[in-house]
Amino acid sequence: MNKFTLITVVIISVILFAGIWVKLNSDTKESKQPDSSAAGGKTAEMTGVLIAFFSHTGNTRNVAQQIQKETDAAIFEIQPVDSYPQDYKTCVDQAKKEINSNFKPKLKSNGENSDSYDVIFIGSPNWWSTIAPPVATFLSGSDMKGKTIIPFMTHGGTGLGNSVADIKKLCPESTVLDGLAIKASDIKKSQEKVAKWLKEISTKNSIGWR
Numbered sequence: 001m002n003k004f005t006l007i008t009v010v011i012i013s014v015i016l017f018a019g020i021w022v023k024l025n026s027d028t029k030e031s032k033q034p035d036s037s038a039a040g041g042k043t044a045e046m047t048g049v050l051i052a053f054f055s056h057t058g059n060t061r062n063v064a065q066q067i068q069k070e071t072d073a074a075i076f077e078i079q080p081v082d083s084y085p086q087d088y089k090t091c092v093d094q095a096k097k098e099i100n101s102n103f104k105p106k107l108k109s110n111g112e113n114s115d116s117y118d119v120i121f122i123g124s125p126n127w128w129s130t131i132a133p134p135v136a137t138f139l140s141g142s143d144m145k146g147k148t149i150i151p152f153m154t155h156g157g158t159g160l161g162n163s164v165a166d167i168k169k170l171c172p173e174s175t176v177l178d179g180l181a182i183k184a185s186d187i188k189k190s191q192e193k194v195a196k197w198l199k200e201i202s203t204k205n206s207i208g209w210r
């Protein structure tokens with residue numbers, strides 16, 4: 001092999017290796033794209049609205065379902081590992097102790113993709129004028145920075161109580177909108193009220209649900 005042939009072979013080899021390297025590198029990058037199936041077909045950029053709620057006796061679940069009917073949003077039930085006592089007085093006493101000591105009960109799950117939603121409805125029964133402890137656990141355990149949080153509460157007479165202020169304390173880097181309070185005895189006929197409220201916050205904050 002003369003000198004000219006050797007140089008030609010070296011140049012062709014370098015070009016071939018460079019081509020293979022570029023191809024392998026682009027394949028690796030492609031495989032690092034987010035797995036859209038993990039978010040039910042939605043990527044982080046496309047994410048929408050999540051309704052996360054805790055309900056002990058079903059009232060807040062009913063309102064969560066009313067919101068879902070109007071928005072088609074994803075829904076997630078916040079469930080503590082240890083459920084609360086069925087006996088009303090025992091439950092009230094336990095809740096009082098937990099709230100006074102800032103206790104955050106362990107949850108069965110924090111929701112697989114909760115962090116990837118931009119707008120989160122957060123629902124809770126009014127317990128001692130604030131959110132129930134499992135809701136505090138959920139808010140503390142998820143990355144709420146930069147998200148819009150929309151509270152809704154069901155109650156026996158004292159409305160939102162301190163819940164919105166307490167949510168703001170737990171999520172200082174989120175935008176927390178005005179909440180909706182539905183009295184337990186009004187839930188069966190609250191679909192219209194929910195729809196009206198959703199329309200108002202959608203217009204006021206330029207948020208689309210569907």
Ligand SMILES: Cc1cc2nc3c(=O)[nH]c(=O)nc-3n(C[C@H](O)[C@H](O)[C@H](O)COP(=O)(O)O)c2cc1C
Nearest residue numbers: 055056057058059060125126128129154156157158
């Ligand atoms: C532990 C506990 C504390 C409560 N504290 C209040 C309260 O401070 N103010 C109020 O209006 N209702 C209070 N209630 C009533 C609930 O907020 C109301 O029944 C609510 O709709 C229950 O929602 P759920 O069915 O989703 O659990 C309390 C209920 C319980 C069990």
